[in-house]
Amino acid sequence: MKKTRARVLSSVIVATMVLGTAFPAAVLAGTQVSSDSKTSLNRLYGEDRFETAAKVATEGWETSKVAILASGKSENLVDALTAAPFANSVDAPILLTHGTDIPEATIEALKTLKVEEVYTVSGAIKREALEKAFKENKLEIEIKEELGGKDRFETAKNIASQLEGVEGIMVTTAYKYADALSVASIAAAKNMPILLADQNGLPEVEAEYLDEIKDQVKETYVLGGEITVNKKVYEELPGTDGESKFRIFGDDRFDTNLEVLKTFTDLEYNKVYAGNGYDDHLVDALVVSALAAKTNSPIVLTDKELSKKTEDFLLPKLGEKSIVAVGGPTVVTDKVLTFNHVRPQDFAVMQLSGVNGYNVGLQIVDGNARDLASVEVTLYKGETVLSKNTSMDKLFNSYPTATQLSSPFNIDGNFSADGFWSYGKWNGSVLDVPTKAVIKVTYLDGRVYEVVNTNLAGNPEELNKEALNHIKAEDFSVMQVSGVNGYNVGFSLVDKLPVDLQSIEVSLVKVETIKDEASEEEQIEETILATNKATRANNAKLFESTDKQLSSPFNINGTFENDGYWTYGDFNGTVDDVPTKAIIAIQYQDGRKFAVQNTELTGDTKLLAAPAIVSGLAEELTVGETVDFEVTTAPNSFVAEPAAATTKVRVKITLTQGDKEKMVLQYLENDGTYKALPLDAENSAFYGPESGFPFMNAASQFKVAFSEVGTYKYTLEVMTVAAEGQESKVLASTMGEVVVTKAPAEGNE
Incomplete structure (x- = not known):
């Protein structure tokens, strides 16, 4: 059946x-890569950055009258950060040069695309070298305009000036490239220039450009937090904070990239281009920015792989769309394409x-x-x-x-x-x-x-409704009886007897909310403090019971021996590890399993702690000063001992360092007066009647004064009053120290 x-x-x-x-x-194709092209539907890359740029260009354009030439050298990459909006405005790919010469991959791309005009966007690219290369390779290409300025700021302004009908701007730092490339394709698609700021604001050349267009700027976006683009720079930019001016930033470059995607919700996600987000590989994101803008698609920066947050964000947006890796598998892994x-x-x-x-x-x-x-x-x-x-x-x-x-x-x-x-x-x-x-x-x-x-x-x-037809949680409480100092978990069987069961398992669980320091995300962490098990093979006595009401004890001070009822698990923690819930799981002989939990712990968990004595004496006093202090006692787990009710105790005070003759100690009598408590030859004194008093939660009042400067150390102990022929036991103890200094001279305070 x-x-x-x-x-x-x-x-x-x-x-x-x-x-x-x-x-x-x-409808998406696979990732098979031809040996000669290094190109697939899902990955664009070459042997180096120059070949990768060429593959991107020939993938995105069958032909192109215009091309943008940028320097492929890392030290000149900043010159091309702002090129994407202009490249998109003239529907042109971005190709890379060495500056003084043109790599073979770039030459071949220029030929394949039938380029007639080029714009250069770096001062490192020299006209003479280009003209020579074009001539040697029989390319009839006009150098339309050189947009590279004397520095990155002038280059950004020169590129921005090529755009017409600008209604918004992007501003980011001039010294970190990832943020600019996160927004490059979006800025290009929206015809927004990318301006570069330093810590003092926009340099004069860019400020002059912005002053010319400020009346037409309807939106301003600043990439990066206040450390990257400071508050002063932000305030000087056109727009109203939160209405027409926005700051986009995250915890790092990858998080900022994700915040960019969340901000611009009108992206069509025809494709998603994934590039490595570290500085050594950002050039790949640069060269694909024009193609991403052409398809109204975002650029996602990866740490070789996509973060879980980015995957969760992208998945519902992909539909039939694909992710395209830009760069080889060593910089953007195949896992990104999963x-x-x-x-x-x-x-x-x-x-x-x-x-x-x-x-x-x-x-x-x-x-x-x-x-x-x-x-x-x-x-x-x-x-x-x-x-x-x-x-x-x-x-x-x-x-x-x-x-x-x-x-x-x-x-x-x-x-x-x-x-x-x-x-x-x-x-x-x-x-x-x-x-x-x-x-x-x-x-x-x-x-x-x-x-x-x-x-x-x-x-x-909803899955647990059936379990309630078979098992019911009962009491879950602090327990101090019959030698147990811990917890008791009760439960009842609804439709069967223990003889019908194969096993029972009762667990105490501590549930905590842990905050991850790196991500600052909160996670729920469950720790099993102890588990008691009963099986037909090892705990026959329990299954011989005809009682539907059962319970399982847990001793935090140690475990019990196997008694035929339960195999007791070790307590994985201390008295401070208080269980949040008890879980009771049963298995019938036919294999069915059911479980319930109880989250309503009753009783005072503080009582489970070891007996304690606490001194309220200050650690610093002055000579001649008489001070009041309190000594408190707490029996805690000692009350679980069978003899606790009849055990009598006294408090022993011992001076372990210092001259007892320089100390005056007094205790408060029942009649409200203080009486001296002198120390004996062993520097000790007992507080309480010789017959003792019950060990209980109590507070006793004392006074003390010191007549000489020095360090005085002491021990307080709760001692049992021993019967004749027996020795006293220490139930609780504590040590303290008082540093006594000379009182300041009058008027010198």
Whole structure:
């Protein structure tokens, strides 16, 4: 019966739920690269930056009357930062030169594109060298204009002056290039010049240009925080803060890049161009900026790979669109291109067709099921694997043209292998909610892609309704009785007796909110403080019980020996590690699992601490000063001891350093008067009657004065009053120190 259910389940989920869902057809090609071109639909790169620029140009333009020539040297890269808007205005690619000569890749691109005019955007590019190179290579190209100025600021102004109908500006620092390249394609698409600021504001040459166009500027965008472009510069720019003037920045260049994408919501995302965001490789983002503007597409900066935040932002915007890597696999890894091949879809709570658990969907983008060798879907809680499903041949044979697939996970039990999936065992209970689904797809040609989905939809609590028909949480409280100093977790069986169970597991869990210092994101961290287990094989006594009401104790001071009822786990923490919840998980002999939790801890956890004595005496005093101080005692966990109620104690005070003759100590009597408490020959004194007093939460009042400068050290101990023939025990102790100084002379305070 179970096998039949699993077979029907798979066909319902895969065919009805997934294949019947409306998704766009997959139209993206693969990443095969021809050996001679280094070009693919998903990656543009060459042997060096010059060849990469040439590949970008010939990919984006069949022919182009105009080309922009920029210096390919790293030290001159800044000259071309602002070139993208002008390149887009004349519909021209950006090509790179050495400055004094033109690389072969650039020459070939100029020929292929049939370029007739060039603009140079760097003073490092010399007219004489260009004219010589053109002549030697039989190129009839006119140097239309040299826009490179005496410095980066004049170059930015010269380029900006070429733009017509400007209604907005972008401003960024002149000394860090990543921010300018983050916004280059957007500035180009919006016909906004990119101006460069230093710490004192816009240099005069740019300020003059801005003064000429300020009346037509409707929007101003500043890239970078106040450290990058300071407040003074921002305030001097045209526009009203928050209305027509905006600052865009993040924690680093990659975060700033993401904030740029979030700001400009009108991008069409016809493609997404991904380039390495570090300074040594930013030239790739530069050369693709004109092509990105041409297709109204953004440039995403990567740290070789996309951040999870960037992936989450891009995924819903991609649709049928692709990511194109600019640069080789060593600077932008193939992992960036994963969404061109497989994408996560639904990851949701599922209660349908016999499933009480989760469903994980995926989309095959550049093919269909018949192109796959295997699919592996894994659910994780943190870094712990909850379950893993592995595809079987029937999945691909039954739905060879499917581009959408999904895999179900049942938390109440496992499906038998049904030809569609080999279902993994659920490693946990209903209360173990997955934090991510990892999908690993292997193609028949050996390509392997892995995607992660952390966006769980639905309410996991809905999955636990069935558990309440079998098990109920009862008391969860602080416990100090029968030798236990810790906690007790109670529960009851609803429809069965212990004899019907295979195992019981009770855990104490501490839940904390941890803030990641690097990302400043808050994460939930769960720590299992202790787990008690009972199985039919090892704890027979428990399963012989006919009582539906059960409980499990936890001792924070140590564990109990196996007593036939429970195998007691070590307490993983201290008295300060207070459990947030108790989880009770049961398994029936037929394999079904159910779990409930209790988050309502009752009782005073402070009582679990070790007995304590605390001194309120100040650490610094002056000679001749008489001060009041208080000594408090707290029995805490000692009250769990059977003899606590009858045990009598006294407080022993010992001066371990200093002259007792220079100290006067007094205690407060019941009649409200203070009496002397002299130290004996061993520098000790006992407080309290010889017969002792009950160890309890109490505060005792003292006075002390010192007649000589010095350092005085002391020990306070709570001692049991021993019966004849027995020794006293120290139940609690503390040490203190007082530095006594000479009182200041009158008038010298």
